[in-house]
Amino acid sequence: MTVKSTSRARKKAAPGVPDPARAGIGAEPELVQLLTPEGDRVEHPEFPLTVTPEELRALYRDLVLVRRFDAEATSLQRQGELGLWASLLGQEAAQVGSGRAMRTGDYAFPTYREHGVAWCRDVDPLNLLGMFRGVNHGGWDPNEKNFHLYTIVIGSQTLHATGYAMGISKDGADDAVVAYFGDGASSQGDVNEAFTFASVYNSPVVFFCQNNQWAISEPTALQTRIPLYRRASGFGFPGVRVDGNDVLAVLAVTRWALDHARSGQGPVLVEAFTYRMGAHTTSDDPTRYRQSEETESWKAKDPILRLKAHLEKEGLADEAFFAGIEAESEQLGLRVREGVRSMPDPDPTLIFDHVYSEQHPLVDEERAEYEAYAASFEGGERH
Amino acid sequence: MTVKSTSRARKKAAPGVPDPARAGIGAEPELVQLLTPEGDRVEHPEFPLTVTPEELRALYRDLVLVRRFDAEATSLQRQGELGLWASLLGQEAAQVGSGRAMRTGDYAFPTYREHGVAWCRDVDPLNLLGMFRGVNHGGWDPNEKNFHLYTIVIGSQTLHATGYAMGISKDGADDAVVAYFGDGASSQGDVNEAFTFASVYNSPVVFFCQNNQWAISEPTALQTRIPLYRRASGFGFPGVRVDGNDVLAVLAVTRWALDHARSGQGPVLVEAFTYRMGAHTTSDDPTRYRQSEETESWKAKDPILRLKAHLEKEGLADEAFFAGIEAESEQLGLRVREGVRSMPDPDPTLIFDHVYSEQHPLVDEERAEYEAYAASFEGGERH
Amino acid sequence: MAGQLSIAKALNEALRKSLESDPKTVLMGEDIGKLGGVFRITDGLQKDFGDDRVIDTPLAESGIVGTAIGLALRGYRPVVEIQFDGFVYPAFDQIVSQLAKMHARALGHVKMPVTVRIPFGGGIGAVEHHSESHEAYFAHTAGLRVVSPSNAHDAHWMLRQAIESDDPVVFLEPKRRYWDKGEVGEDPMLPLHAARIVRPGTDATLIAYGPMVKVCQEAAQAAEEDGRQLEVVDLRSLSPIDFATLEESVKRTGRGIVVHEAPVFLGLGAELAARLTERCFYHLEAPILRVGGYHAPYPPSRVEESYLPDLDRVLDAVDRAFAF
Amino acid sequence: MAGQLSIAKALNEALRKSLESDPKTVLMGEDIGKLGGVFRITDGLQKDFGDDRVIDTPLAESGIVGTAIGLALRGYRPVVEIQFDGFVYPAFDQIVSQLAKMHARALGHVKMPVTVRIPFGGGIGAVEHHSESHEAYFAHTAGLRVVSPSNAHDAHWMLRQAIESDDPVVFLEPKRRYWDKGEVGEDPMLPLHAARIVRPGTDATLIAYGPMVKVCQEAAQAAEEDGRQLEVVDLRSLSPIDFATLEESVKRTGRGIVVHEAPVFLGLGAELAARLTERCFYHLEAPILRVGGYHAPYPPSRVEESYLPDLDRVLDAVDRAFAF
Numbered sequence A, B: 001m002t003v004k005s006t007s008r009a010r011k012k013a014a015p016g017v018p019d020p021a022r023a024g025i026g027a028e029p030e031l032v033q034l035l036t037p038e039g040d041r042v043e044h045p046e047f048p049l050t051v052t053p054e055e056l057r058a059l060y061r062d063l064v065l066v067r068r069f070d071a072e073a074t075s076l077q078r079q080g081e082l083g084l085w086a087s088l089l090g091q092e093a094a095q096v097g098s099g100r101a102m103r104t105g106d107y108a109f110p111t112y113r114e115h116g117v118a119w120c121r122d123v124d125p126l127n128l129l130g131m132f133r134g135v136n137h138g139g140w141d142p143n144e145k146n147f148h149l150y151t152i153v154i155g156s157q158t159l160h161a162t163g164y165a166m167g168i169s170k171d172g173a174d175d176a177v178v179a180y181f182g183d184g185a186s187s188q189g190d191v192n193e194a195f196t197f198a199s200v201y202n203s204p205v206v207f208f209c210q211n212n213q214w215a216i217s218e219p220t221a222l223q224t225r226i227p228l229y230r231r232a233s234g235f236g237f238p239g240v241r242v243d244g245n246d247v248l249a250v251l252a253v254t255r256w257a258l259d260h261a262r263s264g265q266g267p268v269l270v271e272a273f274t275y276r277m278g279a280h281t282t283s284d285d286p287t288r289y290r291q292s293e294e295t296e297s298w299k300a301k302d303p304i305l306r307l308k309a310h311l312e313k314e315g316l317a318d319e320a321f322f323a324g325i326e327a328e329s330e331q332l333g334l335r336v337r338e339g340v341r342s343m344p345d346p347d348p349t350l351i352f353d354h355v356y357s358e359q360h361p362l363v364d365e366e367r368a369e370y371e372a373y374a375a376s377f378e379g380g381e382r383h
Numbered sequence C, D: 001m002a003g004q005l006s007i008a009k010a011l012n013e014a015l016r017k018s019l020e021s022d023p024k025t026v027l028m029g030e031d032i033g034k035l036g037g038v039f040r041i042t043d044g045l046q047k048d049f050g051d052d053r054v055i056d057t058p059l060a061e062s063g064i065v066g067t068a069i070g071l072a073l074r075g076y077r078p079v080v081e082i083q084f085d086g087f088v089y090p091a092f093d094q095i096v097s098q099l100a101k102m103h104a105r106a107l108g109h110v111k112m113p114v115t116v117r118i119p120f121g122g123g124i125g126a127v128e129h130h131s132e133s134h135e136a137y138f139a140h141t142a143g144l145r146v147v148s149p150s151n152a153h154d155a156h157w158m159l160r161q162a163i164e165s166d167d168p169v170v171f172l173e174p175k176r177r178y179w180d181k182g183e184v185g186e187d188p189m190l191p192l193h194a195a196r197i198v199r200p201g202t203d204a205t206l207i208a209y210g211p212m213v214k215v216c217q218e219a220a221q222a223a224e225e226d227g228r229q230l231e232v233v234d235l236r237s238l239s240p241i242d243f244a245t246l247e248e249s250v251k252r253t254g255r256g257i258v259v260h261e262a263p264v265f266l267g268l269g270a271e272l273a274a275r276l277t278e279r280c281f282y283h284l285e286a287p288i289l290r291v292g293g294y295h296a297p298y299p300p301s302r303v304e305e306s307y308l309p310d311l312d313r314v315l316d317a318v319d320r321a322f323a324f
């Protein structure tokens, strides 16, 4: 074999090799968009969507209230009422669009940032705050609203979602599952194993990746050298990149994906191309690793402003409507503030309460020791 | 949104959804082949190959001797000289073709079945037998021939290979790495994490997957619903499926892949489409899970027969040559038999020898205890 | 069960009964279908219950346990097979951070009735990663229950009890005893987490589980010839541990020796020795001694006999206990 | 070092020195570059040594440790940062089956000079998975060395010694003490695996490491008011353990109390109690007692103070030891 032949082969292949610089670069042809940043409706051949004015106003309300809840939580953290908060600022459309695409019987497996999805699943916002206040690790009943507990270990929940979807198939039900994860999570073995299990078993799960451009301080280019939605092609199922700041596009694409999944065609990967406007969490300092210009440029794509512009342009909402939403969000803020402040600290014996669902001698023994020890303090500190 | 629209979208997408039944099905257009099962040379536009008669005869010799070594090991296991053996029968071309494509400075990270690659790396065959006899866990010096230790935990070595390749880049060397793994391994998180690290860092590693159609009793369709080489497209690097029973095609494709990697263009996935003719290991019983017809049909694609046919048709080798190889393989068989039978059992204190490279009080203490205890037996058993 | 069964067959029957009695029970693992598992523990079950309930999975342990958790959330009762002890580590995160903690995370709102079956231990002349005893990792993990049978009866009934448990159970199968036969009674006789005195004695207590119970029984037999009456306790449950039974025995005999294949350093014997010493301090004629593996990777099979505790090493420890 | 340094800064300086002194040293981890790690331990290092030596990795712990192993095979000396204790489990297989066993598998032909840095332990009011003490998993694993500093001097020198070691070292950083300041001397003073008596005493020996050393020192201080002289030993090395120093101390005081945040059941204290009892049997006035976490997942932060050992729980154990 001659060097010539290999180099020729190489030249042939070179175009096939994607440019790492392109990873996560936006405004690509394949980005599905139905509402421009300016608030104008555009059509997409594969994802047509007809929404009534009522639906549009309802989506707007969701977006505003979700953002308000998030802002409230952030300030509660600053006031010391919460130990930590992971803000969804900027990702409202990705979460509301996908959340509203789900049916009651569908099931969501969130990360720790899906406050907007929780809202759409009708989960009491106060439930979400317990773990950030440190009174529990989640603690709500996932089956009440088909909204699983927040999962902190990156990627793990995608396997739980896939297993749950396998169960749906066994039951012959036509529900579907949405597995939420981030751009950083796409690198975890668990997430790729979930892709394998879901595709091999043709399970009804939609992998919904919010590519918010950052995994704490790491840009998406450190997780992939091609757009993330293309990962699905390597596992044999469809992948779609949608404008994650366009609530209509996210709604249409996720509805299609859920329908695809529930109709027995297996998993879909949806990459919602969006941006984390705030810090990773309240303990993070983004000024150390990203330019304010970048954040500024995304402000122009704000998911709420564009829907508001649309409603106004089309005359689908009047002052009274917007004022009503304002008032409602004030109410929500108030309720959240008061709710958090009045959250009681758990009794320390919570430590022993749910280690096992059935009797366990060691836990009983340690609980008894603890209670006797704690009792010995009645009447003040010893040292 | 109307049901109509979603169903239309679904119909559009349906063709994009691969048929699980196609997974692992052979004779696809994209299968690179340079030598037909009948022994006729065919050209492939992207992978031209010029080989001298000497090279062809050398490859034939490799194939025959590797198969002979493997057969010898299998019978040594039957005779109780080895505790276990993982036969490469049927995969000689995939291993010799890729092994001969490597340069001296390149590095191979094998599974437990790469006896043919070891042969090409000039590793003494007896080294491979120690772990199967139970006298060590491998024990050779990987850096002597740039052939890493056999790795049993499925997929792990693909990350070691990628890390090694990252080191090559740091050193500014133009070496490359071949990471061997199987169709079953493609499901492991580690392997997909290796794909991510290698593509993000653009590391000089060739992922060489021998798709031998089976992971013990599980057909490839249980690991993927599309041909495995396409996995690479999900991570943004080239994937090629080559006829794994065609030593010339494997040689050409692997050389190209290595050249691609070493020239700074990053990883490549090569799927060598082949077949495990024997049992998974000597402890396996394939009759429980696969049809003999299937195995029969692959006999016709035998890697050695087709090269022999080619040499004969083209008059590139005479009786004397074939007789010479026969004699040589007898020699090899003899050497292996005697070598294994005369392998001494290790001293039990081997247990303590290489737990740490530096002094360790607990290991020293347990070694001393063991030696004192063992000494107490001098003069026969106690019970 | 009809007469004598091997441990392997007793386990197979237990899985069959569980599949019959609860339609939500599903088996998952690598090669558990047509092959019946590399040890044939699931032999014939896919044929009889279908591949929807006896599921061959992709080759990914984290995926197996992670999807089992999802199935449990959907109301199923998964029984997972890990092919060999050394291959459970890729699933360690799902077991320790998810399976073990989910019930507490949900304040009891969800249950995790998942059984993780693992053939464990050495003595079968295998290659690396096929002979490990890693029970300490799991026993140290709150939220998991860890058990190991030593005979056919317990293998059968403890597996059924483990599957019926609403908590996650790591079920460690003594692979080198798979072919030992024994009578399987008509009922479990003991709760899952009770220890059993398999041989009464007065002079010292041998504490073992899984594959080492047999070794301890043989040692006690041999010791009798030296005029020593050794009590042998089969722990059965590694987490929780039935300390009441152990404490009573050790207080009676005044001596305790723990035997396991796992490395002694931070092995289960450490907890047994520490806690029994605290509970029996004034009754002890000697410290609780431990016989086990060394602080080293499991060695090549040609020297494994020197690594594994045997009759002589147990009796040597007994001598040391009496020499104190 | 110039004067008083926080533990965080002492670690940062140690990494800097290691990068300067050996061109083969590389740092790997999530967010260790521009951000300097979530605890800023690698602050400024990527700026000064380049992203070729201070490497931000994809978000995959198994990938981080697995590629570090490969880099070590190529002759590099990787120092890996795991962001929090609870996130090391995805890498467990690479650590236990590969990193720890590679040297033995190769009969000594290859070395694994890899340091795995993990901020561990609780007390910082964090959410789930950010407060765990999992040292027992690693200490039970042959092939690994496990150490944990309790002060700035040790943090600095032990990290440099760990990086220089040709064996894999799990380096556990007491995250809640990161901001405690202390003098960092001009040389290590002790080998990596030696324990240190940080406070001499005659009546009982408190054994601790990492974050609990400070608690034990405060307890000893308070005990003095009750007229009890408690000796405090900073273990420093969890595997191997400097039993010679401990044995001498416990034989002298006749009492030993082990304190750690990790669950007591099969925690490091179990091994310490079992082995010290064996070595000091006739010198013990009371059994070796253990103070630690409960057999439960690390609780929500609002109750973590009740879970974590504190001065009172230590003194309560001391009282119990004297009551025996």
Ligand SMILES: Cc1ncc(C[n+]2csc(CCOP(=O)(O)OP(=O)(O)O)c2C)c(N)n1
Pocket: A111, A113, A152, A153, A154, A181, A182, A183, A184, A185, A186, A212, A214, A215, A216, A276, A280, D030, D059, D061, D083, D087, D090
């Ligand atoms: C297994 C694991 N490793 C590390 C972490 C620490 N961590 C928390 S969030 C995060 C970044 C996640 O990025 P991404 O997946 O993009 O989600 P995002 O936070 O952007 O929503 C990291 C590294 C973790 N929680 N789990």
Ligand SMILES: Cc1ncc(C[n+]2csc(CCOP(=O)(O)OP(=O)(O)O)c2C)c(N)n1
Pocket: B111, B113, B152, B153, B154, B181, B182, B183, B184, B185, B186, B212, B214, B215, B216, B276, B280, C030, C059, C061, C083, C087, C090
């Ligand atoms: C992590 C892990 N899980 C399970 C096993 C048991 N096992 C050994 S080989 C094998 C099948 C591997 O199939 P494949 O990757 O296709 O390689 P092949 O044996 O066909 O060459 C399995 C499941 C293992 N060695 N490692």
Ligand SMILES: [Mg+2]
Pocket: A182, A183, A184, A210, A211, A212, A213, A214, A215, A216
């Ligand atoms: Mg992100």
Ligand SMILES: [Mg+2]
Pocket: B182, B183, B184, B210, B211, B212, B213, B214, B215, B216
């Ligand atoms: Mg295979």
